[in-house]
Amino acid sequence: MDDDLLCLHREWQVRAREEVLNVFGNEKPDFEGLSRLKIVTMILYETLRLFPPAPIYGRRNKDEVKLGELSLPAEVLLIIPAILVHYNKELWGEDTKEFKPERFSEGVSKATNGQVSFIPFGWGPRICIGQNFAMMEAKMAIAMILQKFSFELSPSYTHAPVAVVAIHPQYGAPLLMRKL
Numbered sequence: 001m002d003d004d005l006l007c008l009h010r011e012w013q014v015r016a017r018e019e020v021l022n023v024f025g026n027e028k029p030d031f032e033g034l035s036r037l038k039i040v041t042m043i044l045y046e047t048l049r050l051f052p053p054a055p056i057y058g059r060r061n062k063d064e065v066k067l068g069e070l071s072l073p074a075e076v077l078l079i080i081p082a083i084l085v086h087y088n089k090e091l092w093g094e095d096t097k098e099f100k101p102e103r104f105s106e107g108v109s110k111a112t113n114g115q116v117s118f119i120p121f122g123w124g125p126r127i128c129i130g131q132n133f134a135m136m137e138a139k140m141a142i143a144m145i146l147q148k149f150s151f152e153l154s155p156s157y158t159h160a161p162v163a164v165v166a167i168h169p170q171y172g173a174p175l176l177m178r179k180l
């Protein structure tokens with residue numbers, strides 16, 4: 001999904017490549033450098049907002065709990081619609097459907113005004129244990145691709161995100177890669 005969005009928004013592909021080349025040149029990305037990638041991180045967050053791989057997930061409350069005016073008996077299955085939260089206009093503004101990595105230019109808490117409105121990895125004590133690993137892995141893959149290739153969507157691409165367990169492009173995302 002990230003590569004697709006960088007094809008559709010070439011200006012962000014250019015900005016991300018500039019950053020990657022500034023930080024690593026043609027050297028292999030290392031952990032310290034990956035932590036300094038700001039533009040790439042903004043792009044990743046915005047991609048996770050628009051296309052959260054886990055669009056909904058469930059939680060079961062162990063004991064009876066009061067939630068605002070609701071009283072939930074024990075063992076109720078709660079479905080958390082992360083994708084609806086990510087597209088909520090009250091939380092994100094009228095441009096919620098647009099790809100705008102600049103929302104995250106000052107980090108997640110600024111982008112969300114301190115609310116729990118960005119939840120691609122869940123939230124609270126059971127937040128995804130692999131989130132840092134997943135972010136590092138994605139940054140490394142993107143950095144290595146950006147160092148060596150420019151890319152655009154193949155004309156055969158059809159935009160058809162589908163959720164079967166995780167959100168992914170239904171017909172794949174064929175890219176045309178050009179060696180730099």
Ligand code: HEM
Pocket residue numbers: 052053054057058059119120121122123125126127128129130131133134
């Ligand atoms: C982009 C990649 C990933 C996304 C979007 C993601 C998303 C999530 C979400 C939403 C949850 C919470 C589910 C719930 O509350 O029911 C979760 C939990 C979890 N994730 Fe991930 N995840 C990702 C990558 C990974 C990776 C790479 C690992 C392992 C290396 C991992 C391991 C786990 C584990 C073990 C839990 C359960 C934590 C617990 O219940 O205490 N995830 N993940």
